[in-house]
Amino acid sequence: MRRQFPLISRRVATAAVTAALIGGAAACGPEKSGDGAQGGGAQGAPHKGGTLTVLNREPQQDFDPARLYTSGGGNIPSLVFRTLTTRNRENGAEGTKVVPDLATDTGRASEDAKVWTYTLKDGLKYEDGSPITSADIKYGIERSFAPELSGGAPYLRDWLVGGDTYQGPYKDAKGLDSIETPDARTIVFHLRKSEGDFPFLATSTQFAPVPKAKDTGTKYEEHPVSSGPYKVVKNTGDGERLLLERNPNWSEETDKERHAYPDTIDVKAGLSSAVINQRLASAQGADAAAVTTDTNLGPAELAQVAGDPKLAARVGTGHFGQTSYLAFNPKVKPFDDPKVRAAISYAINRTSVVNAAGGSSLAEPATTFLPNQKSFGYTPYDHFPAGKTGNADKAKELLKEAGHGDGLEITLTHSTAQDFETSPEIATAVQAGLKQAGITVKLEGLEDNDYKERIHNVAKQPGLFLAHWGADWPSGGPFLAPIFDGRQIVKDGANFNTAQLDDPKVNDEIDAINKITDLGAAGRRWGALDSAIGEQALTVPLFHPVYKRLVGKDVKNVVISDWTGVLDVSQVAVK
Structure with a gap:
């Protein structure tokens, strides 16, 4: 599914990382996104010079625009x-x-x-x-x-x-x-x-x-x-090592957005999450001026960080527009019945799901399909209020009306990969919550490639599965249209409109909003459309992810926008 940045598994704590986190290091920085840009990282005003090291899991492959x-x-x-x-x-x-x-x-x-x-x-x-x-x-x-x-x-x-x-x-x-x-x-x-x-x-x-x-x-x-402000001087291993140095013909007069403080940026990829977090926590040598753009802290690591104020001050928090959800295929029984879909929506235990995703520090419960950010047109609604732990009584009532008074047996398809949005842990949490409403859930775990092929193939798509969607930019359009525009149903390729919704009113409203160049006005329309689609219970929103990432002790000027949710390397300075 489209999204700007890979979400790295939260479950990466190891003994080595824990030991490094306990050691701590002196610094001060942002605890949450929105802190002042001058507050991030090492003390003092940012200045030009030095080398910034970027430690990542994923190589910067195919470095062609x-x-x-x-x-x-x-x-x-x-x-x-x-x-x-x-x-x-x-x-x-x-x-x-x-x-x-x-x-x-x-x-x-x-x-x-x-x-x-x-x-x-x-x-x-x-x-x-x-x-x-x-x-x-x-x-x-x-x-x-x-x-x-x-x-x-x-x-x-x-x-x-x-x-x-x-x-x-x-x-x-x-x-x-x-x-x-x-x-x-x-x-x-x-x-x-x-x-x-x-x-x-x-x-x-x-x-x-x-x-x-x-x-x-x-x-x-x-x-x-x-x-831009830097030029490529070395690219080895298809982006595993990328060395950038200043572009002497870049002019700050024509570029008010990038500060380009460091003289050199050294990107090193192909590292494990545990190694990256250990090196950032220890902050020794060149790693004191290091950051990551793709690796999160896990629950165990965050617990250790919380006990060390100096280390906690080097944790940046980011929000990227993404929603993890249960997806229904209404072409498959019993999910063709709106009452069954509503019953499952009422029965969901979001507290256990959030805990399975790493806890409230790493996931925020969701009741809307659009992310909870104004730029997307976020409009609060909760058409099937389940509370924190599920509304089993309401779910049973709807199941009885749907002819399932003795309970219901269904299958939930998920990935076996440790990708926290669709992992076995999330599936198990959903299973346990629905059991309280008399819904017996059989878990179907598939190897990740098989899982992706199944859920995006119209002919093979299961009736209920875990899914997630992240926007290419912070607007309701790239969030709602690929999932609910009937003209985007793909029958012979990768299909993302998994509900196979083809409602002329929805399609016409998408076209009408796309004509609006006033982003505020367009946002309000996207929010209203999200709410209207939500009444059909074609998905069950579960949670929105939260990023928690360390920076080295000599890093300053940490800026984290809600567009990307990750540290902006064009703003960083090093001590």
Whole structure:
């Protein structure tokens, strides 16, 4: 399922990590997102210089703007690739706003939001000092359509006129007529349908400029031409080691979002969660100026951190727009009966589910499908109030009305992988809660690849399974449309509308909201639509994840936005 960042298992505590956490280290920093940017990490005002080390599990593979699946700037890629727009580099909710990057504004829309026009800033340069032009952005987008450079966000293929058949500039040098560049600073996009969220999409790396003369096709990832504050000087092991140094032709005058304090950024990947957290906690040598962008603390580690105020001060808290939920397939009995789906909704014990996900420090109970953030249009509702531990009496009442007065036997499909959203522990917690309402749950655990293939295959999809969805940007559109727009049902590929809902009223409302360029007004409509769909009990929202991550003792200027939920490496300074 689409999401910006991998959620690393919370269950990573080891004896070595625990010993390191007990040792502690001196520092002060943010305990929650939204703290002042100057409050994070080592004392004193941030300044330029030094080396920032990034310790990650996942390598930064396919380091080509066409192939990266990132939005909002995307942390490490954001240091090398600038885009038409980017996310506001601020803590908490302020960080969910889209702001200009290479462009002078976030885009000028036609009345129906089908045509978007951007003007580039003056003085933009690549790492070699050559100017960045609108033609370079057009070419960068077009090469993302090439089959050999697949992997990036898929929206442009669906949104741009002619994008559904275009195969990239290597096969069609003419390019896309739906992207116009009337001069070196102007670029115009013609869309097949209204898309008020286009400024959000323009944050994805497909909108990074690529000079045609420097394009080396599939080898471009080895040395992509930088438009950002850093350039690639080493890329080994397909992103396992990525060394970045300053781009001398980057100008802070044209880039108000990235601070680029360190001289060098050294990204080391392929490490285990336990090793990463141990090194960050010990903070010895280069690790004192280290961070991670993909590894969380686990429950046991957090318990140790809580006992050490100095170490706890180095824990940053982040929220990313994601919901973990139970998904129904109404084509499978007994889930075709709304009363059965409602009964299960009433019976769910969210307290035990949250505990299985690592506790309240790592998961927040959910009763809405949209994440509990204003930018998504979050509108509180609870159509099937289960309380903290489930409403067994109401569930039994509905089951009796549905003809299951003697109880009900069902199967819940989940992954056997230790991915906390769909893990055996979550499934077991659901099973125990439903038992109180007379619902006997048989657990069907599948190897992760088999699980994903089953739940996204219309022909094989089970009746009840664990699922999760994370947004590519903080708006209701990329959250609700892929799951509930009937026109996005895929019968011969990966289908995410698992309820197979094809309601003309829902489809029409999605189209109507997409015409709105006022994000506040659009958000209110997304929230109302979420509530209306929620009444059908097509899903049972379970929880929203919370990120808890350590930083080294010499790290300062920690900024964690609600767009990504993780530390923004473009803001970090080192002592």
